[in-house]
Amino acid sequence: MATQAIPTPTMHRRLWLEVVHDWVTTVDHKKIGLMYIGYALIFLVIAGFEALLMRVQLAVPNNHFVSPQVFNQLFTMHGTTMVFFVGMPILFGFGNYLIPLMIGARDMAFPRLNAFSFWISAFGGFLLYFSYLGGSGLYGAGSAPDVGWWAYAPLTMRAFSPGHSTDYWTLAILLSGVGTIGTAANIVATTLCMRCPGMKLSRMPLLVWLYLVMSGLVFVTISPLTAAQIMLMLDRYLGSHFFDTQAGGSAVLWMHFFWIFGHPEVYVLILPAFAFANEIIPVFSRKAIFGYPAMVAASVGIGFISLSVWAHHMFTVGMTAGANTFFVLATMAISVPTGIKIFNWLATLWGGKIHFTASMMFAIGFLFQFLIAGLTGIMLSVAPFDWQLGGSYFVVAHFHYVLVGAILFMLFSAFYYWYPKVTGRMLSEKIGKWHFWIFLIGFHLTFDFMHIPGLEGMPRRIYTYEADRGWMMWNIIVSSGAIFQTIGTLLFVYNMIWSYFKGDVAGPDPWDAWTLEWSTSSPPPHYNFAETPTVESRRPLWDLKHPDDPDSHYE
Amino acid sequence: MLRQVWSSIATQATSGLSSGSTSIFSPAGTPAHSVFSLSMLVLSITAAIFLVVGGLLFYVLLRYRHRPGEKDASQEPPQIYGSNQIELSWTVIPILIVVMLFLATARVILSTQNAPKPAAALDVTVIGHQFWWEYRYPKLGIVTANELHIPVSDPKHPTPTYLTMSSADTDHSFWVPRLAGKMDLIPNRVNTMWLDPEAPGLYLGQCAQYCGTQHAKMLLRVYGDTPAAFAAWVAHQQQKAANDSDNSAAADGRKVFQHTACISCHTVAGTVATGTFGPDLTHFASRDTLASGSVVNTPENVRAFVEDPAHFKPGVLMPPMHLSQHDLDAVTAYLMTLK
8 A cells, every 4th residue: 555656647657666765764754654554454464364263263162273382372472463563553653644734744753763663663563473483592493472462470481481482572562662652752742842833732633632642651651561571581581580480579560560551551552543533523423522621631531540540450369458449449430531532422423414434434333332342341340340250251352342343443434534635545435334334243243242251251361162161152153253354354455455546536625624634635745734834723624614603713 | 163063052052051150140159149249230330321322322323414415414513612511410420320339349349358257267278380270278188189179158157268379380360250250379479269159069160360381271170068078078088098909900000100200290198109290199089080170080081191191281291101001001090099
C-alpha cells in the first residue's frame, strides 16, 4: 500500500530504488505514520495466523495438531506481537499521521527522533521473530520464547528457560520501549508546541487530547517495564537475584513491575480508539461532540486512575484483604469516567442524522462491544469473582472484547474514515459493509462463547483439555468464529489494495467533516498546508461552512 | 477429527453435567458459595446496565438514522454542545452503583480472607511442582501427591481444611472451582486458603497459572470424604509401604526400583527410596490416577508411563529410565503392590 505516489502527468515515474531510498530515509510524519501502520498490519497478519493455529489445536479435546512446546510459543508470540508490535505501532502510526494535520502543523516536533523511534521499534519486532531461528543459540535449532507475554518470574530464570529465547523476548520489549518513549515524547512536544494560531488547548481536537494523555501514560508505564527487563537481563547474565526465587528473589516483584506497566498499557491502547471515536461518531451523526470539556476531563481522569489499578491482575497472589479491597475500589472507580464517555457518545448520536457508512458501522460496533467489555470488566474488578474468573478463558474473552471488539473495530473504522485522506481514493463501501458483517459475526461467535468455558473452569494457556469437562462444544464454536474473522480480514486487505487503484477519487473532504486535516488535499502535500491555518473554534471547517452560525459563538 | 467431534458431543449430551463439572455456578463449599451469591448480584446489576444502555443505543440508531427522503435531509441537525445537568446525572448514578458494589465486595473479601480458623480445622501443606502437586499433612504424618483427601465439613461442626501453599519451582495456581476461587502457589512465599466441601464427592480442577511446558496436565483432584471414610484413608496412608514378599515379580521390581535412579526422586517410606523431587510413591497404588490426574491408574498405563513418561505428558520432568521389558513388567508389578 502507498509505496509510491499516485502518478500525475507532470511527475516522472521514479525508479524502484529511489522509492525505497525515499521511504527509508524519510523524516516526514506522514510517511513514518504509514510505515508504522504497514509494519503493524504485517505483524497483525502473523499474530492472527498464530491465533488461528491455537484455535485449531483447541477445537477438540486431546488434540495433537501442535505439541505443547509449540502451543506455548504460539500464545507467547501472539500476545507479545499483538501488544507491542501491532497495537502500539498501529496507534502510533495513526497519531503520527494525523496529529500534525489536525493541529495545523507541518510535521512533528522532532522529525528525526520520529524516524529513529520507528526504526528501533521495528528492529525490536524483527528481533522477536528472529528467535525462531536463533532462540537456542549455539545449541542447535531455534525456538521462540515460551514464557507467556507477562513472562512471570521465575519461569524466565535460566534454570527454567535455558537457551536464548527469553533473551530475545527481553531485548525486543526493551527496544520497543525505547521507540515508544521516543514517539510519546514527540507527541507531547508536538501537541504542546506546534499548534497553529488560535488553537488553544481547549480548542484542540479530542483525538489530539487523547493522544496527549496516552503519551503521558507511556512515560509512566514504559519506564518500570524497561527497568524490569534490565533487571531480568542482570539476573540471567550477571548473577543478580531480583527475580531468582531460588536465591531469595521475589516473583511478586516482577508481577508488580509488569502490571504497573501492563494495566495502564490497556489504556495506552484504548485511548487512541476513543480518540478515533471522538472524531468519527460526531461527523457521521452530523453533530458536535456532546460535552467536550467532560470528555477531556474523563480522558485525563482515566489516565490518572489507570495508574492505581494494576494489582487487580494480582487478586490471586495472596495480597492482604486490605490491599485487595483498595484495588477493587480503584478499579471500579475507573468505570465512572469510562461511563461518562459512553453516555456522551450516546448523547452525540441523540438528535443527529446518523449516516451508516462502513466507518460508522464499525464505530457503532465499537460502542456496543466496548459497553459489554466494560461490564465484564466490572465483574472482574469484584475480587472474589476474580478469584474464580481470573486466569480462566473468561478473562481471555474479556480482554479480547476490549482489544478486538473495541480497539480493532475502531481501527477498522479509522481506516475507512482516513483512507481517502491518505490515498486520495475512497475504500469501497460495498466491500466495507461485507467486511463489517462477516467480521461482526466471526467476532461474536468467537468471543461471546469464549466466556462460557471460563465460567466452567477452563484455565487459559493450556494446550489441550480433558474430554469430560464439557468444554468442547464451546471451543468448537469459538474456533469456527475464527474462520469468519479471517475471511473478513482478507476482504479488508482486498479492499485496501483494490481501492488504491480503482476506488472513487475522494477529493479533500469526502465526509463533509470539520477538522483541519480535511482542509488540505488528499493525499496532503509534503508541507501539509500551503499556509498555516488559523482557527477560532473546535471545528474550524464547520465555521468555514456555516459562517452564519459558527461554533465560536458557543464555546 | 469430525468423528471425534460428534462422538464427544454425544457423550456430553448423554452424560449431562457428569462428575466432570468444574462450573463456578455449581458451588459446593462456603468460599465458592459466597463468590456465587456475590456474582449473582454483580451479574444482575451489569445485566440491567446492559439492557438500559444497549437499549438506548439501539433506540438512538433507529430513531435518529439519516432519512434521505425527508425534506430537510440535507440540512444539518441542531447542534448541541453539552449539558452540565445531564452529564452530572450520568456521573453521579454510576458513582452510587460503584459504592454499592464496592461495599458488597469488601464484605466477601473480608469474610473469606479473614475467616477465623476453627480449632477442628485440618492443616495441609500444598507444594506446587512442575507439573504435579505435593500434599503434606504435618499433624498426621502423611505425604502424598496429586490426589487430595479432605473431610466434608458439617456447618454445625465445621471442619474446614486450611491449605498452606508454596511452590518448589515456578508459579502455580490451585483452582477447584466448585470449592473455592483460585490461590497462587509462588516460590519463596507462603499463601493460605481454605476448603470445606459440603457433600462427599470428587471435585476437579487444575493448575491455573502458566507454569511451564506441561501446565495443561497439572490436574487437581480433591476428594471430599465423609468423616469415617477420611479416618479410614488416614489410617491407611499412615501405614508403612506394602512389602509383598510372596509376589516374585513385585520383589524383582522392588530390586530394580531400588537399584536405578528412581530412588533419587521418589520416596517409598521405609525403604532406601527417599528422593523428594518427584511424587511420593509410598501408597501409589491406592490412587485412582497417575501423572497428576492425566490417566487412570492401571498396570498398563503405569507400564507405559514408566517406559516413556512423555507419552502421556510431553515435557514431564521424569526421564525415561530405559528399562528392559522384563524390568518394566517387574517395576509395574512392584508399583501396583504399593497399595
